[in-house]
Amino acid sequence: xxxxxxxxxxxxxxxxxxxxxxxxxxxxxxxxxxxxxxxxxxxxxxxxxxxxxxxxxxxxxxxxxxxxxxxxxxxxxxxxxxxxxxxxxxxxxxxxxxxxxxxxxxxxxxxxxxxxxxxxxxxxxxxxxxxxxxxxxxxxxxxxxxxxxxxxxxxxxxxxxxxxxxxxxxxxxxxxxxxxxxxxxxxxxxxxxxxxxxxxxxxxxxxxxxxxxxxxxxxxxxxxxxxxxxxxxxxxxxxxxxxxxxxxxxxxxxxxxxxxxxxxxxxxxxxxxxxxxxxxxxxxxxxxxxxxxxxxxxxxxxxxxxxxxxxxxxxxxxxxxxxxxxxxxxxxxxxxxxxxxxxxxxxxxxxxxxxxxxxxxxxxxxxxxxxxxxxxxxxxxxxxxxxxxxxxxxxxxxxxxxxxxxxxxxxxxxxxxxxxxxxxxxxxxxxxxxxxxxxxxxxxxxxxxxxxxxxxxxxxxxxxxxxxxxxxxxxxxxxxxxxxxxxxxxxxxxxxxxxxxxxxxxxxxxxxxxxxxxxxxxxxxxxxxxxxxxxxxxxxxxxxxxxxxxxxxxxxxxxxxxxxxxxxxxxxxxxxxxxxxxxxxxxxxxxxxxxxxxxxxxxxxxxxxxxxxxxxxxxxxxxxxxxxxxxxxxxxxxxxxxxxxxxxxxxxxxxxxxxxxxxxxxxxxxxxxxxxxxxxxxxxxxxxxxxxxxxxxxxxxxxxxxxxxxxxx
Numbered sequence: 001x002x003x004x005x006x007x008x009x010x011x012x013x014x015x016x017x018x019x020x021x022x023x024x025x026x027x028x029x030x031x032x033x034x035x036x037x038x039x040x041x042x043x044x045x046x047x048x049x050x051x052x053x054x055x056x057x058x059x060x061x062x063x064x065x066x067x068x069x070x071x072x073x074x075x076x077x078x079x080x081x082x083x084x085x086x087x088x089x090x091x092x093x094x095x096x097x098x099x100x101x102x103x104x105x106x107x108x109x110x111x112x113x114x115x116x117x118x119x120x121x122x123x124x125x126x127x128x129x130x131x132x133x134x135x136x137x138x139x140x141x142x143x144x145x146x147x148x149x150x151x152x153x154x155x156x157x158x159x160x161x162x163x164x165x166x167x168x169x170x171x172x173x174x175x176x177x178x179x180x181x182x183x184x185x186x187x188x189x190x191x192x193x194x195x196x197x198x199x200x201x202x203x204x205x206x207x208x209x210x211x212x213x214x215x216x217x218x219x220x221x222x223x224x225x226x227x228x229x230x231x232x233x234x235x236x237x238x239x240x241x242x243x244x245x246x247x248x249x250x251x252x253x254x255x256x257x258x259x260x261x262x263x264x265x266x267x268x269x270x271x272x273x274x275x276x277x278x279x280x281x282x283x284x285x286x287x288x289x290x291x292x293x294x295x296x297x298x299x300x301x302x303x304x305x306x307x308x309x310x311x312x313x314x315x316x317x318x319x320x321x322x323x324x325x326x327x328x329x330x331x332x333x334x335x336x337x338x339x340x341x342x343x344x345x346x347x348x349x350x351x352x353x354x355x356x357x358x359x360x361x362x363x364x365x366x367x368x369x370x371x372x373x374x375x376x377x378x379x380x381x382x383x384x385x386x387x388x389x390x391x392x393x394x395x396x397x398x399x400x401x402x403x404x405x406x407x408x409x410x411x412x413x414x415x416x417x418x419x420x421x422x423x424x425x426x427x428x429x430x431x432x433x434x435x436x437x438x439x440x441x442x443x444x445x446x447x448x449x450x451x452x453x454x455x456x457x458x459x460x461x462x463x464x465x466x467x468x469x470x471x472x473x474x475x476x477x478x479x480x481x482x483x484x485x486x487x488x489x490x491x492x493x494x495x496x497x498x499x500x501x502x503x504x505x506x507x508x509x510x511x512x513x514x515x516x517x518x519x520x521x522x523x524x525x526x527x528x529x530x531x532x533x534x535x536x537x538x539x540x541x542x543x544x545x546x547x548x549x550x551x552x553x554x555x556x557x558x559x560x561x562x563x564x565x566x567x568x569x570x571x572x573x574x575x576x577x578x579x580x581x582x583x584x585x586x587x588x589x590x591x592x593x594x595x596x597x598x599x600x601x602x603x604x605x606x607x608x609x610x611x612x613x614x615x616x617x618x619x620x621x622x623x624x625x626x627x628x629x630x631x632x633x634x635x636x637x638x639x640x641x642x643x644x645x646x647x648x649x650x651x652x653x654x655x656x657x658x659x660x661x662x663x664x665x666x667x668x669x670x671x672x673x674x675x676x677x678x679x680x681x682x683x684x685x686x687x688x689x690x691x692x693x694x695x696x697x698x699x700x701x702x703x704x705x706x707x708x709x710x711x712x713x
Contacts, residue, residue: 001290003021003022003032003036003208004019004020004021004027004030004032004033004036004037004683005017005018005019005033005036005037005040005334006018006020007040007043007044008015009050010049010051010200012051012200012204012544013049013050013051013052013587014051014052014053014054014200014203014204015040015043015044015047015050015052015053015054015225015648016053016054016196017037017040017053017054017055017056018056018057018058019031019033019055019056019057019058019059019062019063020057020058020059021033021356023689024067025059025065025425026059026061026063026068026112027059027061027062027063027064027117028064028065028066028622029063029065029066029067029091029116029117030066030067030070031070032038034090034091034094035169035399036093036414037094037098039095041094041097041098041101041498042451044101044103045101045102045103050101051103051104051203051204052102052104052105052106052202052203052207052209053103053105053106053203054106054107054108054196054199054200054203055105055106055107055108055112055120055121055124056108056110056195056199056657057108057111057541059111060110060111061110061111061112061113061135062107062109062110062112062113062117062121062693063113063114063116063117063118063304064110064112064115064117065114065116065117065118065122065140065141066113066115066230067264068144068292068296068297069297070290071146072289072292072293072297074087074283075283075288075289075292075634076289078283079278079284081284081505082435083292084279084280084281084283085276085277085280085281086283088149088276088277088279088280088282088283089273089276090358090546091116091149091150092149092150092151092272092275092276093306094150095119095120095123095150095151096123096268096269096272096304097152098120098124099123099124099125099207099210099211099214099487100210100214102209103203103209104125104126104202104203104206104207104208104209105123105124105125105126105209106124106126106127106128106199106203106207107118107120107121107126107127107128107198107199107204108123108128108130108195108196108198108199109122109127109128109129109130109137109177109195110130110132110134110192110195111119111130111132111134111135112134112135112136113135113137114136114137114138114139114140114174115138115139115140115141115148115152116148116150118137118138118139118152119139119148119150119152120150121186121551122151122152122156122159122185123150123155123211125207125208125209125211126199126202126208127185127186127187127188127209128176128186128187128188128189128195128198128199128202129177129180129181129186129188129189129190129192129195130177130189130190130192130195131177131189131190131191132177132192133176135176135177136174136175136176137174137175137176137180137185137351138168138172138173138175138177139152139156139168139169139172139176140172140173140174141172141252142169142170142171142172142252142253142256143172143291143293144291144292144296145250145251145252145282145285145287145288145289145290145291145665146238146252146279146282146283146288146292147169147255147256147259147275147278147279147282148169148256148275148619148664149275149276149279151275152169152275152506153165153256153259153260153261153263153270153271153275153278154259154262154263154264154268154271154272154274154275155169155211155213155268156169156219157260157264158211158212158213158218158220158221158222158264158268159184159185159212159221159312160183160184160221161220161221161222161305161678162183162220162222162223162224162231162234162260162264163222163230163231163234164183165260166234166238166256166257166484169256169260170238170242170253170256170257177189177323177385183422194655195509203552205229210463211566213268214268220264222297224264224265225264225265226261231581235257235261237563238257239254239257241553242254242257245472247532247535249287249534249663249665250287251281251282251285251287252282252287252288255279255281255282256278259274259275259278262274263275273689275483278693286667286675287665289631289667290664290665290666290667290668290675291664291665291667293653293656293667293671293713294650294653294657294664294667294668294671295664295667297352298650298654299491299654299658300494300651301649301650302491302492302654303486303491304486305483305486305492306650307467307482307483307492307494307648307651308478308479308482308483309475309476309479312475312476312479314479315398315479315480315483316483316487317336317341317345317398317399317400317480317483317484317487318342319341319342319343319396319397319398320332320336320341320342320343320344320397320398320399320400320484321343321344321346321394321397321399321400321401321418321422322336322343322345322346322400322401322403322447323346323400323401323402323403323404323414323418324346324347324402324403324404324405324414325345325346325347325352325353325355325356325357325535326347326352326356326376326404326405327359327389327457327458328399328401328459329345329347329356329403329404329431329458330345330356330357330359330360331358331359331405331455331457331458331459332401332431332608333345333356333357333360333385334359334360334363334385334421334459334460335459335460335488335490336488337360337381337382337384337385338381338488339487339488339489340384341384341487342384342386343353343384343385343386343396344386344388344393344394345357345385345386345387345388346387346388346390346391346393347387347389348389348390348395349389350387350402353387353388353389354387356387357385360381360382360385361372361382363460364378364381364382367631370401372638388619391417391418391420391421392421394418394421394422395421395423396421396423397422397423397426397430398427399426399427399480399484399579400418400422400426400427400428400429401431401453402415402418402428402429402430402431403427403429403431403455404412406432406434406435406551406554407556408435408439408440408558410436411430411432411440411443412440412442412443413443415428415430415440415444415450416443419444419445421448423476423605424446425449426449427449427450427451427477427481428444428446428449428450428451429452429453429481430443430450430451430452430453431452431453431454431455431711432452432454433454433500433501433503433504433555434499434501434504434555434559435472435499435558436497436498436506436556437450437451437452437468437469437470437473437498438470438471438472438497439498439562440452441471441473447470447471447472447473447479448472448473448474449473449474450470450472450473450477451467451468451469451473451477451478451481452466452467452468452469452470452472452475452501453465453466453467453468453481453484453499454466454467454468454501454503455503456503456660457547457660462658462659463490463491463494463690464490464493464503464654464655464658464659465485465490465491465493466492466493466495466501466502466659467482467485467492467493467494467495467653468483468495468496468497469495469497470497471495471497472676478494483496491654491658493651493654493655494507494512494647494648494651495516495640495645495646495647495651495655496644496645496646496647497645498640498643498645499559499562499563500555500559501645501656501658502637502640502645502646502651502652502655503656503659504555505615505635505636505645506633506636506637506640506656506660506669507641507659508552508570509632509633509635509636509661509695510536510543510629510632510660511543511544511552511572511579511635512571512572512632513538513540513571513572513628513629513632514527514531514539514540514541514544514572514629515540515541515544515571515572515575515576516571516572516575516692517572517628518541518572518575518594518609519572519574519613520576520616521613521614521615521616521617522615522616522625523615523619524541524594524605524609524619525605526619526620526622526625527539527540527541528540528541528542528605529622530609530625530626530629531626531627531629532620532631533626534626534630534663535663535664535665535666536629536661536662536663537661538661540629541593541594541595541599541605542595542603543588543660544587544593544594545588545593545594545595546587546588547587548586548587548588548589548590548593549576549579549580549585549586549587549593549594550580550586550587550590551587552576553576553596556570556573556576570695571693571695575613578612579593579594581614583608583612585606588603591594592606593606594606595607627684627688628688628692630663630666630672631681631684631685631688631696632695632696633656633662634669634670634672634681635685635696635698635702636669637652637656637669638670638673638698638699639701640652641670641712642699642701642702649670649671649712649713652668652669652670652685652712653667653668653669653670653671654668655668656668656669670712670713671712671713673712674711674712674713677705678698678702678705678706678709678711679706679709681706682698682702682703682706685697685698685702686698
């Protein structure tokens with residue numbers, strides 16, 4: 001019995017090949033699919049009664065592309081160019097076989113077709129799509145560090161022209177069926193009920209059995225080759241734009257440009273071989289492995305609750321209580337109401353609570369203006385948020401999220417007031433970024449139901465939520481927190497309690513290193529640009545301004561107060577102290593920090609930095625600054641693993657990329673160590689420790705791990 005597709009030949013001689021990969025919510029390309037498709041093509045080819053074939057799906061969508069878990073396991077074992085070619089070439093050859101079978105082949109797209117799914121359709125001779133507004137068509141392989149390896153870089157340019165194809169290939173753009181029709185990627189849109197019959201009619205009416213690029217004298221629409229002025233301009237501009245955007249940290253976009261440039265100057269057969277060659281180079285590069293593992297396989301598992309305790313019944317939050325209607329509380333209220341929950345948004349005054357609700361009103365108005373929802377649906381979301389000043393209104397809440405100012409006394413007060421009215425089964429969560437959960441739970445009469453749920457700002461945009469388990473937090477509470485995070489469509493990671501937890505603690509090493517570099521006399525522009533060249537979204541000084549230098553200063557004071565004699569000042573503390581205490585430059589919200597924010601121009605580094613932090617005559621090279629910024633974060637993550645703050649490297653990697661923007665090409669902080677090689681990483685840390693201080697000194701446990709050759713994956 002087939003596990004991926006079935007073949008039925010009707011009385012008119014049209015073979016209907018129905019794709020239905022067993023045990024998968026969407027059809028994906030697997031080795032089994034490959035084998036079964038090959039068998040089906042042989043049957044179609046060799047049966048004289050078969051006039052042509054229609055490829056359709058038994059699922060709601062057509063096909064989502066290759067199974068990334070299969071690719072990840074394969075990539076991990078590929079070590080040579082020969083192995084890479086052996087993996088890359090067969091699917092390309094199979095779709096070429098389909099294309100040159102000599103009988104009309106039709107793709108009947110009932111829903112989304114991405115990656116290999118769309119490449120299957122491109123190899124067909126005719127493409128008809130159902131009128132489905134939810135359908136998306138595209139070749140998004142670049143987003144996992146790969147290129148379309150089943151003909152996408154060769155057929156799409158030959159179909160719509162090089163410039164238009166590159167815009168889709170390099171960005172991984174998704175198109176609606178209407179957009180795909182306008183670009184001539186599909187041939188027709190019909191009502192869903194007419195899809196199969198329309199596709200069959202193409203075969204019965206003698207539709208062509210070859211594609212244009214296999215015909216004599218075919219030319220790529222708009223031209224090809226470096227001697228064509230328009231094409232040359234496209235590649236010169238495209239290469240510059242890709243270099244600017246990726247800073248050469250991501251090899252896939254350049255590989256796509258190269259495959260298209262070279263392949264479109266040759267017959268399709270040779271073009272497909274070039275595509276497979278470039279795919280092979282990407283399979284040998286660790287970037288694809290890192291991105292697939294962290295951003296798709298592991299993120300997908302986390303989104304489904306991989307860290308959820310087993311045996312605890314799932315529970316949806318129907319009514320949420322949010323304490324504090326500032327920016328964080330307002331954002332939490334918005335994403336929760338949008339997920340269908342009723343929200344009690346509490347603050348000290350009616351004006352503050354209403355202001356928090358108005359935050360959602362503004363966001364919803366923007367969504368309506370962009371066509372993301374209509375007025376009625378926006379009003380339904382807004383109606384779910386009830387501003388209040390009365391703690392008694394929290395009585396019906398299933399979950400409480402406290403989002404007041406980072407002050408232990410204030411948090412303790414609202415904890416006690418809330419627990420006085422909420423049901424005994426209600427979970428209480430604190431949205432704190434630094435204060436230990438076990439300490440905050442001392443104010444609770446039910447510490448087993450007290451947990452940390454750390455959101456990132458702005459809540460509506462940031463995909464990560466860090467869940468912090470306190471010393472007394474029970475599994476039912478953890479399960480409830482994970483269920484809530486999944487309910488609002490965020491990615492949860494789970495960490496154990498400590499000061500700064502995981503994300504704030506490691507993020508703090510990044511900003512501290514930036515301030516340390518500044519204090520050493522490194523040019524501010526070099527610091528900021530080196531961070532961006534490494535793949536971080538912004539430099540450490542800019543991000544400190546965003547979160548405000550004042551907040552970082554306040555958190556440092558809290559740590560100093562809590563730790564007492566055990567507190568050791570960070571290397572960047574003198575710079576932070578001077579910025580706050582002496583210069584009163586507190587960050588962007590206050591209009592001035594490391595940057596200045598003129599009303600009539602873009603932000604720029606404050607020229608006065610040179611006066612207060614004199615520039616040294618000798619400057620480090622960019623590579624050294626990049627190394628310091630990346631290694632200090634990875635090293636601190638390793639310490640979090642050793643101390644049990646992190647119990648799974650997956651949480652470390654997801655948290656670093658989704659939480660504060662550690663470069664995606666690395667796969668995350670711990671994948672970065674594995675990519676460098678753990679022994680080489682430790683050796684480099686020892687060099688950095690000698691040059692810049694003990695904060696770079698690897699622990700004995702990390703050295704022992706390196707001696708064993710034991711990476712994190």
